[in-house]
Amino acid sequence: MKVNVLRREARDKHPYWESFIYDGPDDNTVAGLLDYINYNDDIINDKGEKTARIGWECSCMQGMCGSCAMIVNDRPVLACEAFLRDFKEPEITLKPLSKFPVIRDLMVDRSSIHESLIDNNVYIGKYSPQEDKDFEQDYTAAKCLKCGLCIEVCPQYTDGRTFYGAPFANDCYLVASRNRGKTGEIAEIYDEHFKKECAYDLACDRICPVGIKFTASMKKLNSIKRG
Numbered sequence: 001m002k003v004n005v006l007r008r009e010a011r012d013k014h015p016y017w018e019s020f021i022y023d024g025p026d027d028n029t030v031a032g033l034l035d036y037i038n039y040n041d042d043i044i045n046d047k048g049e050k051t052a053r054i055g056w057e058c059s060c061m062q063g064m065c066g067s068c069a070m071i072v073n074d075r076p077v078l079a080c081e082a083f084l085r086d087f088k089e090p091e092i093t094l095k096p097l098s099k100f101p102v103i104r105d106l107m108v109d110r111s112s113i114h115e116s117l118i119d120n121n122v123y124i125g126k127y128s129p130q131e132d133k134d135f136e137q138d139y140t141a142a143k144c145l146k147c148g149l150c151i152e153v154c155p156q157y158t159d160g161r162t163f164y165g166a167p168f169a170n171d172c173y174l175v176a177s178r179n180r181g182k183t184g185e186i187a188e189i190y191d192e193h194f195k196k197e198c199a200y201d202l203a204c205d206r207i208c209p210v211g212i213k214f215t216a217s218m219k220k221l222n223s224i225k226r227g
C-alpha cells in the first residue's frame with residue numbers, strides 16, 4: 001500500500017509530499033503503520049532513498065491522550081483508532097491538523113487550547129456544585145482529550161485568537177457546574193469567546209472521539225447562567 005505523507009522539517013520550512021510503501025499487516029491502525037514505517041533509524045521512501053523518520057505524536061495508543069490526532073485521507077481522526085480496513089481508498093494520505101502550527105511533519109502545536117483556558121482563569125478552584133448538578137454530563141464532558149479534532153472541523157475556528165472553540169466551551173461548563181461561585185465570571189468569557197461566534201454547526205458533536213456532546217454542555221451552561 002502506498003502511503004503519502006505531507007512532511008515539513010520545522011515550522012519555518014516549506015511542506016512537501018513524500019511517499020512510502022507499507023507492506024505490513026492489513027489489520028493495523030494508522031498509528032501502527034507509522035510505527036512500522038519508522039522502525040529503522042533510516043527509513044526508505046518509495047524511490048528507494050534514505051530519509052528521516054516521520055514525525056508524529058502518540059502516548060497511550062488507545063484513544064485516551066489525543067496526541068495522535070491527524071488527517072487521514074481527508075478525515076480528521078485519532079491515528080491509533082483509525083484502522084486501515086476502514087479506508088476504502090487504495091492509498092493512505094497523511095496530513096497534520098490544519099488549524100494549529102506544524103512543529104514537524106504530522107506533529108502540531110495545540111497549546112492554544114490550553115492557553116485559552118489558562119489566560120481566562122477557566123479552572124475549578126473551590127468545589128461548590130449547583131444543587132441540580134448533572135453528574136452524567138459532567139462525567140462525559142470531563143473526558144475531553146484536547147485532541148483538536150473538533151477544532152479541525154469547526155467552520156468558525158480560525159487562529160484561536162478570539163473564538164476558542166468547543167473544548168473551551170466544554171471546560172467553561174465544567175467549571176460553572178462544579179464551582180457555582182464562578183458562574184458570573186465564566187458566563188462573561190464564554191459569551192465573549194464562544195457563544196457570540198458559534199454557528200451551531202454541530203460538527204464538533206459528530207467528530208468527538210470520546211463522544212462528548214458539546215451542545216449538551218452549552219445548553220447546560222446556559223441553564224446554569226439563567227440560575
Ligand code: FES
Pocket residue numbers: 057058059060061062063064065066067068069078079080081
Ligand atoms: S496515542 Fe493517545 S489517543 Fe492516540
